[in-house]
Amino acid sequence: MEPRYTERSCAPVREVLARVGDKWSLLIVMNLGEGPLRFSELQRTIDGISQRMLTLTLRGLERDGFVQRTVYPTNPPKVEYALTPLGDSLRCPVNALGEWVRENLSAIQDARRDFEGERVEAAE
Amino acid sequence: MEPRYTERSCAPVREVLARVGDKWSLLIVMNLGEGPLRFSELQRTIDGISQRMLTLTLRGLERDGFVQRTVYPTNPPKVEYALTPLGDSLRCPVNALGEWVRENLSAIQDARRDFEGERVEAAE
DNA sequence: CAGCATCCCAACCGATACTG
């Protein structure tokens, strides 16, 4: 049993948190949770994402085994993205964290207000 | 009831994920989970963190109400950092995600190997 | 001891243009 939390022990957890915490991954995973979508459908569904970031984020999710990419060799090409069982199972702890955020969001926002307030006060 | 996940609905969750998913926050929160530590103790405990990043990350955690900063006006000064009840309660869903990562880490690593393998194969 | 200020490099990300 290790007595404290090390970079080694935390790094894999942090990597997953960083992936899901990046700008677009969460949105993609959650929207794919409703069912498979093709590239253009994702782009329409997720407001404001660029083609570049959609591609890059999907590649990252695919690389980690969260998303399955399926190409239908039609003309024009059709590519469908779906959550893998691994990606789907990730939704559970992520939803738990989402629940925690919803329950504590006002406390966080209050803390931010207080923090800014004290900074102003200290500056006077 | 909204039919799909929007930027608006995901943003607060993503913000918390991004904070905890950044390079150092998780390490700080987890180590403070064992009890309060002062600045220099944190820096010794967390291998490789720079003074600058320790300060910045602590400020961020303090701003969101996860960490309480207490200054003892001695000479030389002593500053102690501790988790707030809010910060402590965050450990629960984060640990759940940590548990998920431990259970699925090998699957993730396999996926990465496969992904790289297929890229090499495709390049041949 | 516990920081803040500065410099600097690397990664992230958006916009745009081009392609099988």
Next chain:
DNA sequence: CAGTATCGGTTGGGATGCTG
């Protein structure tokens, strides 16, 4: 349709030096 390539602005983060 589903990408890739390139450019440029913004942010993240390490190294160093200075201070109450």
